[in-house]
Amino acid sequence: MPKIVDHDQRRREVTAVAADLVAAHGRSALTVRNVAGRAGFSTKVVSHYFADIGDLLHETYDFAARRARDRIDIVLANDPTDVEGLIRAVLPLDDERREDWRIWFAFWSEALASPALAEEQRERARNITRRITTCLRNLVAAGSLPAEADIEHAADRLGALIPGIAAEAVFDPVRWSPTRQRRVLRDELRSLGVRIGGADDVV
Amino acid sequence: MPKIVDHDQRRREVTAVAADLVAAHGRSALTVRNVAGRAGFSTKVVSHYFADIGDLLHETYDFAARRARDRIDIVLANDPTDVEGLIRAVLPLDDERREDWRIWFAFWSEALASPALAEEQRERARNITRRITTCLRNLVAAGSLPAEADIEHAADRLGALIPGIAAEAVFDPVRWSPTRQRRVLRDELRSLGVRIGGADDVV
Numbered sequence: 462m463p464k465i466v467d468h469d470q471r472r473r474e475v476t477a478v479a480a481d482l483v484a485a486h487g488r489s490a491l492t493v494r495n496v497a498g499r500a501g502f503s504t505k506v507v508s509h510y511f512a513d514i515g516d517l518l519h520e521t522y523d524f525a526a527r528r529a530r531d532r533i534d535i536v537l538a539n540d541p542t543d544v545e546g547l548i549r550a551v552l553p554l555d556d557e558r559r560e561d562w563r564i565w566f567a568f569w570s571e572a573l574a575s576p577a578l579a580e581e582q583r584e585r586a587r588n589i590t591r592r593i594t595t596c597l598r599n600l601v602a603a604g605s606l607p608a609e610a611d612i613e614h615a616a617d618r619l620g621a622l623i624p625g626i627a628a629e630a631v632f633d634p635v636r637w638s639p640t641r642q643r644r645v646l647r648d649e650l651r652s653l654g655v656r657i658g659g660a661d662d663v664v
Numbered sequence: 665m666p667k668i669v670d671h672d673q674r675r676r677e678v679t680a681v682a683a684d685l686v687a688a689h690g691r692s693a694l695t696v697r698n699v700a701g702r703a704g705f706s707t708k709v710v711s712h713y714f715a716d717i718g719d720l721l722h723e724t725y726d727f728a729a730r731r732a733r734d735r736i737d738i739v740l741a742n743d744p745t746d747v748e749g750l751i752r753a754v755l756p757l758d759d760e761r762r763e764d765w766r767i768w769f770a771f772w773s774e775a776l777a778s779p780a781l782a783e784e785q786r787e788r789a790r791n792i793t794r795r796i797t798t799c800l801r802n803l804v805a806a807g808s809l810p811a812e813a814d815i816e817h818a819a820d821r822l823g824a825l826i827p828g829i830a831a832e833a834v835f836d837p838v839r840w841s842p843t844r845q846r847r848v849l850r851d852e853l854r855s856l857g858v859r860i861g862g863a864d865d866v867v
Contacts, residue, residue, distance in 0.1 A: 485777075486776070486777045488773040488774075489773070489774070489777065490777065563776050569773065569831075570690050570773035573687075573766050574693065583835045587839070614847070618852065622824060624831035625829070628827035628831070629789060629823065629824050632785045633786045633790065636790070641820065644817070645817075645820055645821050648821065652852075653855075
């Protein structure tokens with residue numbers, strides 16, 4: 462009797478392999494053959510679970526996006542005013558977060574040619590900015606940010622800083638160490654009037 | 665008698681076509697066949713002037729990088745303290761500058777897998793940060809920035825803001841209008857202590 466394989470579970474396994482592949486070798490490494498070889502499946506199995514390579518790339522993007530969302534959820538569940546923690550959750554400060562950015566950058570090239578993928582990228586960015594906005598409002602309510610602060614505009618600045626630091630750090634990890642990333646973020650938060658504690662050099 | 669064709673001139677013509685193609689349709693659209701078709705040459709001609717598609721992608725990246733450098737040169741030749749103008753010269757505020765970013769984003773995917781291309785991207789980013797640093801020093805000399813400002817760190821913040829605003833604006837041009845981009849930049853400059861004139865809404 463054939464082994465019963467959970468459809469979603471199998472898709473997740475293949476997606477995790479695809480994510481590693483894209484993060485390590487870029488978009489062009491994402492082929493059914495490469496994924497099958499690494500996952501230890503036949504190309505037929507991979508083709509069975511994914512409509513095409515576009516479907517798999519899309520899943521890979523979502524894989525990284527979900528992981529990032531989960532990290533943010535954990536930070537905000539612990540402290541809904543922790544805007545520094547929220548942003549650190551999506552900066553390339555460790556291997557997993559660096560891998561997320563490498564996947565998103567690989568995806569951007571494809572998104573330039575696809576309105577549907579561009580929409581996905583746009584929504585993800587807007588969603589982060591919305592979460593920053595909520596977090597800043599919580600800071601005002603907690604008295605840690607002046608009530609007259611322009612929240613929406615501050616969220617724009619922080620929202621733009623994230624992919625900016627990420628681009629610098631992914632391509633120049635020696636110069637853009639976690640310490641440097643963190644310092645730029647903290648100084649930006651201070652400029653915006655956010656009162657922050659802790660030391661600058663803790664990653 | 666065959667027409668004498670200038671080698672560099674022909675390479676430039678093909679590169680301009682490749683640049684349009686990548687900017688419009690992403691990295692995957694860059695094939696010898698597509699470029700030849702658009703340029704009105706045979707694939708043989710394109711193959712004669714470029715070692716391979718990697719060579720052509722590289723030229724395309726340089727094409728956008730040179731164009732950006734030229735825009736910066738013009739700004740700084742006019743006023744070596746104009747840090748706002750310098751940064752505006754590389755933000756996606758019009759069609760040409762948006763096209764540059766679309767080319768760079770398309771290239772990033774490839775650079776993730778190639779140390780040589782990643783090095784190129786890294787050097788370009790470092791070079792912009794160096795030019796910002798020089799510009800900020802000129803501002804200090806001119807008395808338009810406090811002498812105690814941490815120039816290197818300010819240049820890091822501005823250097824990171826550039827690809828960040830670009831990423832937001834390329835994928836979300838409606839929300840990230842030129843006015844919004846410009847406002848974020850000006851407020852960042854003000855936060856860093858740079859005295860700037862003019863209105864916020866001039867693109």
